[in-house]
Amino acid sequence: MTAFELSRLLGAKKASCVEITRSVLDRIDAVEAKINSYITVDPEAALQMAAKADAKLASGLGRRLTGIPIAVKDNMCVRGRRTTCASKILENFIPPYDATVVRLIKDEGMVILGKANMDEFAMGSSTETSFWGTTRNPWNLEMIPGGSSGGSAAAVAAGEAIVALGSDTGGSIRLPACFCGVSGMKPTYGSVSRYGLVAYASSLDQIGPIARDVTDLALLLNLVCGHDPADSTSVPREYPDFTSFLDKPIKGMTLGIPREFFAQLQDRDVNRALAETRKVFEDLGAKFVELSLPHLDYGIAAYYVIAPSEASSNLARYDGVKYGHRATKFDGMIDMYSKTRAEGFGNEVKRRIMLGTYALSSGYYDAYYLKAAKIRTLITQDFKKAFESCDAILCPTAPTPPFKIGEKVDDPIQMYLTDVFTIPVNMAGLPGMAIPGGFSEQGLPIGFQLVGSHFEEGRLIQLSSAFQKITDYHLKRPSL
Amino acid sequence: MDYEAVIGLEVHAQLLTDSKAFCSCTTRFGNEPNSNTCPICQGMPGVLPVLNRKALEFTVLMAIACNCAINEISRFARKNYYYPDLPKNYQISQYELPVSEHGWVEIETAEGIRRIGITRIHMEEDAGKLIHDERKPLSYVDLNRTGVPLIEIVSEPEIRSPEEASAYLRVLHAILVYLRICDGNMQEGSFRCDANVSIRPRGADYLGVKTELKNMNSFRNVQRALQYEIDRQTEVLTEKGKMIQETRLFDPATGTTASMRGKEQAHDYRYFPDPDLLPLRVDPALVEELRGKLPELPAEKKARFIKQFEIPAYDAGVLTSSRPVAEFFEEVVGLYPVAKRVSNLLMIDPTEEGISRVTPRQVADLLKSVDDGIISGTVARTIYEEMRNSGSDPDVIIKEKGLIQVSDTAELSRVVRQVLDDNPAEVERFFAGKTKLMGFFVGQVMKATKGKGNPAIVNKIVAEELNKRSG
Numbered sequence A: 001m002t003a004f005e006l007s008r009l010l011g012a013k014k015a016s017c018v019e020i021t022r023s024v025l026d027r028i029d030a031v032e033a034k035i036n037s038y039i040t041v042d043p044e045a046a047l048q049m050a051a052k053a054d055a056k057l058a059s060g061l062g063r064r065l066t067g068i069p070i071a072v073k074d075n076m077c078v079r080g081r082r083t084t085c086a087s088k089i090l091e092n093f094i095p096p097y098d099a100t101v102v103r104l105i106k107d108e109g110m111v112i113l114g115k116a117n118m119d120e121f122a123m124g125s126s127t128e129t130s131f132w133g134t135t136r137n138p139w140n141l142e143m144i145p146g147g148s149s150g151g152s153a154a155a156v157a158a159g160e161a162i163v164a165l166g167s168d169t170g171g172s173i174r175l176p177a178c179f180c181g182v183s184g185m186k187p188t189y190g191s192v193s194r195y196g197l198v199a200y201a202s203s204l205d206q207i208g209p210i211a212r213d214v215t216d217l218a219l220l221l222n223l224v225c226g227h228d229p230a231d232s233t234s235v236p237r238e239y240p241d242f243t244s245f246l247d248k249p250i251k252g253m254t255l256g257i258p259r260e261f262f263a264q265l266q267d268r269d270v271n272r273a274l275a276e277t278r279k280v281f282e283d284l285g286a287k288f289v290e291l292s293l294p295h296l297d298y299g300i301a302a303y304y305v306i307a308p309s310e311a312s313s314n315l316a317r318y319d320g321v322k323y324g325h326r327a328t329k330f331d332g333m334i335d336m337y338s339k340t341r342a343e344g345f346g347n348e349v350k351r352r353i354m355l356g357t358y359a360l361s362s363g364y365y366d367a368y369y370l371k372a373a374k375i376r377t378l379i380t381q382d383f384k385k386a387f388e389s390c391d392a393i394l395c396p397t398a399p400t401p402p403f404k405i406g407e408k409v410d411d412p413i414q415m416y417l418t419d420v421f422t423i424p425v426n427m428a429g430l431p432g433m434a435i436p437g438g439f440s441e442q443g444l445p446i447g448f449q450l451v452g453s454h455f456e457e458g459r460l461i462q463l464s465s466a467f468q469k470i471t472d473y474h475l476k477r478p479s480l
Numbered sequence B: 001m002d003y004e005a006v007i008g009l010e011v012h013a014q015l016l017t018d019s020k021a022f023c024s025c026t027t028r029f030g031n032e033p034n035s036n037t038c039p040i041c042q043g044m045p046g047v048l049p050v051l052n053r054k055a056l057e058f059t060v061l062m063a064i065a066c067n068c069a070i071n072e073i074s075r076f077a078r079k080n081y082y083y084p085d086l087p088k089n090y091q092i093s094q095y096e097l098p099v100s101e102h103g104w105v106e107i108e109t110a111e112g113i114r115r116i117g118i119t120r121i122h123m124e125e126d127a128g129k130l131i132h133d134e135r136k137p138l139s140y141v142d143l144n145r146t147g148v149p150l151i152e153i154v155s156e157p158e159i160r161s162p163e164e165a166s167a168y169l170r171v172l173h174a175i176l177v178y179l180r181i182c183d184g185n186m187q188e189g190s191f192r193c194d195a196n197v198s199i200r201p202r203g204a205d206y207l208g209v210k211t212e213l214k215n216m217n218s219f220r221n222v223q224r225a226l227q228y229e230i231d232r233q234t235e236v237l238t239e240k241g242k243m244i245q246e247t248r249l250f251d252p253a254t255g256t257t258a259s260m261r262g263k264e265q266a267h268d269y270r271y272f273p274d275p276d277l278l279p280l281r282v283d284p285a286l287v288e289e290l291r292g293k294l295p296e297l298p299a300e301k302k303a304r305f306i307k308q309f310e311i312p313a314y315d316a317g318v319l320t321s322s323r324p325v326a327e328f329f330e331e332v333v334g335l336y337p338v339a340k341r342v343s344n345l346l347m348i349d350p351t352e353e354g355i356s357r358v359t360p361r362q363v364a365d366l367l368k369s370v371d372d373g374i375i376s377g378t379v380a381r382t383i384y385e386e387m388r389n390s391g392s393d394p395d396v397i398i399k400e401k402g403l404i405q406v407s408d409t410a411e412l413s414r415v416v417r418q419v420l421d422d423n424p425a426e427v428e429r430f431f432a433g434k435t436k437l438m439g440f441f442v443g444q445v446m447k448a449t450k451g452k453g454n455p456a457i458v459n460k461i462v463a464e465e466l467n468k469r470s471g
Helices: A003-011 A017-035 A043-058 A100-108 A150-157 A174-180 A214-224 A259-263 A268-283 A296-317 A333-344 A347-360 A366-386 A412-417 A423-427 A457-470 B053-065 B162-178 B219-238 B284-293 B298-309 B313-320 B323-335 B339-346 B360-371 B377-390 B394-401 B409-422 B424-431 B437-448 B455-470
Strands: A038-041 A069-073 A111-116 A163-168 A183-186 A206-211 A254-258 A287-291 A392-396 A432-439 A445-452 B003-014 B077-080 B090-093 B100-109 B112-125 B129-133 B138-142 B149-155 B191-201 B211-216 B246-251 B256-262
Touching: A003 A017, A003 A214, A017 A038, A017 A043, A017 A069, A017 A111, A038 A150, A043 A111, A069 A100, A069 A150, A100 A111, A100 A214, A111 A150, A150 A163, A150 A174, A150 A206, A163 A174, A163 A183, A163 A214, A174 A183, A174 A432, A174 A445, A183 A214, A183 A457, A206 A214, A214 A457, A254 A259, A259 A296, A259 A392, A268 A287, A268 A392, A268 A432, A268 A445, A268 A457, A296 A347, A296 A366, A296 A412, A296 A423, A296 B077, A347 A366, A366 A423, A392 A457, A432 A457, A445 A457, B003 B162, B003 B219, B053 B100, B053 B112, B053 B149, B053 B162, B053 B284, B090 B112, B100 B162, B112 B162, B162 B191, B162 B219, B162 B298, B191 B219, B211 B219, B211 B256, B219 B246, B219 B256, B298 B313, B298 B323, B298 B339, B313 B323, B313 B339, B323 B339, B323 B360, B339 B360, B339 B377, B360 B377, B360 B394, B377 B394, B409 B424, B409 B437, B409 B455, B424 B437, B424 B455, B437 B455
Parallel strands: A069 A111, A069 A163, A254 A287, A254 A392, B211 B246
Antiparallel strands: A038 A111, A163 A206, A183 A206, A183 A432, A392 A445, A432 A445, B003 B149, B003 B191, B077 B090, B100 B112, B112 B149, B129 B138, B191 B211, B246 B256
16 A cells, blocks of 8 residues: 555554554565565564554644655664664664654654665665665566665565655666666755765765655655755755645646657667657647757766765765774774775775775866766756756656666676666756656566656656556556 | 075964854863764764854955955865864865955065965864874874864965064964954964975075975964074075975974975875855855954054054054954043053053953053152052052052152152262262263152152252252
8 A cells, every 4th residue: 555545544543553564564574585675674663653653643643644654775864773874884883863854754753664775875776785685676586676775666666665765866766666666756956855864976865755656755755855954955945745746637748858868778678668658648648849968978977977076085984983894903094994994895885986086186187077067067958958848858767677686786887877867867956756667578667757857846746647547557566 | 595485374273153164063172072073073974064154254254354355156175085083084175266365464574564465265174183092002083173163374475584474474363363253372273374485596486396384383483493494495405405395394392394294195185076065155245244344453453553642653563463452552542541651551561461450440540640649650550560460449559558659848858868968979970060860869769769759849859959059
């Protein structure tokens, strides 16, 4: 059931939060060994939160999502609970503070089930770089679930959570949502507070919801969007009630079809699914306009300069001095730093730290970081121009259906190319949504992506909700 | 070969804000180690900085006072380097776009007023402190100072001597303290200075190889270190040696500098714009508002004191070097308008400490007592010292110590006659034409009366008595 449906049951007193939580915990017990969605599950804490939520509902203080069980990606700090970022270096880190989004879901009375698995420091597209082992795709356990929020998406797909929070730096919500057959949204940069989100690439990171359908996305988005004075990049503005877009017709809306995105699409299954999606939107009365995003080709290259540059600085604090892992044997300060970091970080994290350190070095800064920043501006301008002729852009989320565990983990370039359609959206700070839109011949989920202009999440919800009203891809569940 | 020095100074001043630059922790000095900290200044995962508005205002004030242009848009940048007192392993600073640039201050030199250019004034955060265990190979980290706001004031390489460097530093120091944005304490490190120095043949238009000097925690040590370094560099070049670019540490105990690290070991700070902080916009309206609030600065005040109060330039300079002393002086003059006499008295101890226990009213009363003939000017100085120690009113001290001036003509005449009787040789020389001895006789009378004799009356009687004896 969705959060929306459960919320109705709770309102009608046909179920209690404790019952709902217990049933999700039972499901976790049953399937977690196969999926590995979570780094930490805390049943006792969850049941306590559920009991509190029941009390809240009984006293009439309940809100829309009170009592709804949620999985939180392990890069968001929850006070008093281990937050590892899927890294050995934070294996035992217990934050003494809540991330702003965590405070919001606690205030709402939601039930935190546990901390979802992810790629180490959100660096990856498959959840294979997790120190805690990969998460498996609930649709096919040999397949990757996408990443980096693979645990969050797999948990929702496998019924191990009703909804989840993920974070998206280059596609980390949309890609796993797509690969796991669930709905996910990366909101506009600056609309959800990053305070307490362990930073990977600060100018690109954005927290967002993952859910079974668009209604739940809208409900969760209502909760987490908003200005936070603790985050200087948070945008002070009035956010609309996103559920008000759920039932709006889309007749007459224009969808942009970016030539460059489709030119790169070689996978037959994905092509077919996209064509069918387009047909559905046509039936709903949408118009199409072909358009060009000429700098798309440079997106991945620029991303892999900017994101690692920021990461090299953001991850410098993990040095064994204050918290987290510290090497046991070392000879002096510098040796403590090197051994601690050599032991604490995995290969992909080390690779990106080195990339970023190099790109920012004196003599290389102009050629790499500065150039990448300029490309970023060009990509943003491309999108801006595109939105002059359309309400939203329709494009693929991923170039292929989910691939096999181990298939690309040793080939970083191939792995990086997985994010070719999602990265430009982060570069421009735009809202992007991944919606289930079909299955491959092998029965693996395929989806499409909708991209909107800044702060136009409402239009994306309007479009995807209309789509989900007349399709059933989002209702399909994997058999486990 | 005749060489000239080229000196540029980098001054770091801690701002007197109540809270830190990017979090709300207190900046109070001397608290238990690590008690003034929170997840933000401890650099915990996921925390974010939010700029302290007061720190920005203080920076803009200093920039205005130093005639800088304020950039409407500036950027924070990360300066990346690893050290345990820097919990994030990067310092939030400014690099390509500082808050302000292109300013100047004026210094007084032996050759007259010189203008020293200021390249930039930017904001940054301070680091913490390491405390080393002397018995074990163990170090502790105190993060209380981490995140305290600093401004860095970078001068143009236009300073030509250690004396000028010292004068420039004193000017900056006085402005900062005047603006009440820095306590100026060099021992505690609230005001610190690094120097870049090189030498070149006098009149050359190129720059020599420079060294960077660190660890000079007083004006005097800056001057000593620079002088040592200029002499050292001159020796190296005179002996046909080659200068190498390096960072050198000053040792106050020996007055020498020693190499700390060479160019090869110089850090690559990998500066880049801090993505956690948006470009900083300084509203021109705020700049104008702050410009309006700017107090009269030391140089202006000194010029006004000379003109308005007609006191010597030296006195005006000393009195205005401290804002509280200058304000105290003006308050006294408001109550007792003979400015020259006020300044003469305050110049005995023209420091904040010197005026800490006395009120302007008490000082004015003291000076009035002299005018009223109750005490002599000499005694007034003694009483002033007593006032500065005890804080008592001048009339109380005068009464307690029996310092009321003797104006009794009969009594004074007796003393004068005694003095003249006791010094027949001097009297004889007086009549022989040494009229300057008049002052000697008056002095002897004052001595005999322990300074209580009314000088005007004493003068008159000495003249009369001498006149009598001339016949």
